[in-house]
Amino acid sequence: MIPKPKRVFARDFEWRHLSAFAERTASKPQLGVVSGRRRQGKTFLIEALAREVGGLYFGATEATETESLRLFSQALADYTQAAVPYRFADWDEAIRQLFAIGAERRALIVIDEFPYLSKVSPALPSIIQREIDRAVSRETPVSLLLCGSAMSVMGGLLSGSAPLRGRASMELVVRPFDYRLAARYWRLDDPRLAVLVHTVVGGTPAYLRFVNDETPSELGDFDDWVQSTVLDPGTPLFREARYLMEEEADVRDTALYHSVLAAVANGNATRGGIAGYIGRKAADIGHHLNVLEDSCLLRREIDVFRPGRSVYRVCEPLISFYQVVMRPRWSLLESGRAGAVWRDARARFTAQVVGPHFEDMCRSFARTESLFGELPGEVGAGVVADTARRSQIEVDVAVFAATEAGEPRRILSLGEVKWGTRMGSGHVDRLGRARDLLAAKGYDVRDTALTLYGGAGFDQGLTGARTFGLEELYSG
Structure with a gap:
């Protein structure tokens, strides 16, 4: 196995699969798909992998098709040290050249944030499918990793009648750290404090950087820590819960989706309860629930004793915290009234956020x-x-x-x-x-x-x- 860099914390399972994929680059054509919500460290992992094996890494950005092609051409020229920059008329040309370079060099190819490209160039998955099929028929050893954070898009790449269905030899989801690993990452030795911190930020690695590596040293510091980090409008964590919603490609009317999440976070877990909370008919919110499920913002859990009934739960702890604590008092928080808002919300936080989250942690404990x-x-x-x-x-x-x-x-x-x-x-x-x-x-x-x-x-x-x-x- 390719040695995991020391700077990569945990992620042994993910690294093992990525390493095995990279080690097969010289033997056969293969496609891998890596997905996961933002801030989980996907880019950190795959950039480290590409660096270790001397592969090509291209990180897409939100851009027009023309600009994306220009940026891709530049990345390809930098990788091959081409004397003359590549000029591609379209993605058909670009992908054919990419596969030719990959086959010639027996190198790993990584395209990160692929949904940005496929959004403005819908034919791209079909073009890649054609080149993968050609590589298979000709036994050309090309290895391509497609990565992305828009879960609804990445989840659809290999599903149903999607062009790439049946082509992937690896499908890897980079998930948040579990609660025990998160406690180690945040350097928390007190279990009670670890539960409280996990209830706010979950197991998302990047959030430690968002709070400038600041962690509460003891239980008595927790209230001050919340007010100086997630409730402080001067920190990146303050608006993060809103950004999580806006990053999903299939979310259009964000106000309605926020209301659905608020309903669940406030204890209205059934479809009828959600509909009643937001003032809609249960039949009218099916699409919105499906989108939130596909985006991994909500999950539906079947009642184990009554299979015909189910409840919804918010997947991301920070979103539950935002909906219960922050959203009802958003204007006060923006004006710097974190102390007053937190005093008012502390009891709600314990009952509506910590309690349900602790139940979920206990189910995880029993499951593992x-x-x-x-x-x-x-x-x-x-x-x-x-x-x-x-x-x-x-x-x-x-x-x-x-x-x-x-x-x-x-x-x-x-x-x-x-x-x-x-x-x-x-x-x-x-x-x-x-x-x-x-x-x-x-x-x-x-x-x-x-x-x-x-x-x-x-x-x-x-x-x-x-x-x-x-x-x-x-x-x-």
Whole structure:
């Protein structure tokens, strides 16, 4: 494997796949697609890779087709050290020349921010498809990496009837750091502080640079840190949540999309709830929900106990923070009233942002760890109807075993999550009731563990359940 540069933090999985792709440049034609939201370090990774193997890297910008061709020609001339600059009439000419150079030099070719090019030159994917097919038929060893941040565009490159479908030998998504890796990256040793910081900035690496490498040193510094970074109009992080929306090519009416995200961030997670919040009919917002899903700004999660029902969750923590804390008081924040806004929003932040985010972290913990004797088949959340008591029991973390044909679904664990409430026997009893109801519905609950995930601790002498606190979530 090509050695990973020391300046690249973590990303071992991504580097392994990129390295393997680059090492095959001299053997056969291949196409790779690398995507991921902005600020995740994609460009940092692929530039480092191109530098290590002596490949060609071209980073596209928002420009007309004519200017993009001119910039591409210059990059190609610089790479080949051509005495006379290239002059291309169109992308058909340019891509044919690019493939010829790639085949001759057995070099890796990287085109970054490809959606900028395909937006103004819609035929470009078809042109690349034709050249890839020619390279395959002639066994010409050309290696091309297409990279981009517009998730809806990159996701569509290889889907359905898209020209490049079936041509890629690698499809890699560069995701944010998980919560434990993010804590290491932000140099946070206190688990409670790490949860709070992750609730604001998530696992996006570039945000550390956005705050000038400033991190809260202890829990008591968190409020001041929020006010001096994300709530300060003089920092890049202040407007970042808005830019995340505007960068997506398929988003037109940003006001409506912001309202949809606000609805979800404020607890209106069903399609009907979202529609009611923004004053539209449920049937009228299907397209907007699909666009936000394709853009990886929203995700739809099926109720694990009622497959016909689902809820929506905001994918990016900073967007939830913006919608709940910042957007309602935007004019005050722009005028420098961060202290007053934060005091007013602190309780909302804990209830509407930290609480749901901590639940998601606990589901991630249950998904990645073999906590219950075997690797989970599915981890999610759901609602168990208690008709006898005319109530519903919300199960925050339901862990299922792998499905076996002809056998009832086996539940490994039923879990409840609380961030700010000390957990006790009442929580255990509620989970026990859910277990009994599920047994009556035909689920296999013989070995189901009742599990409590707590951010504020547990009652002394608590029995009948497994408990996981912040230390356990961040260990390992």
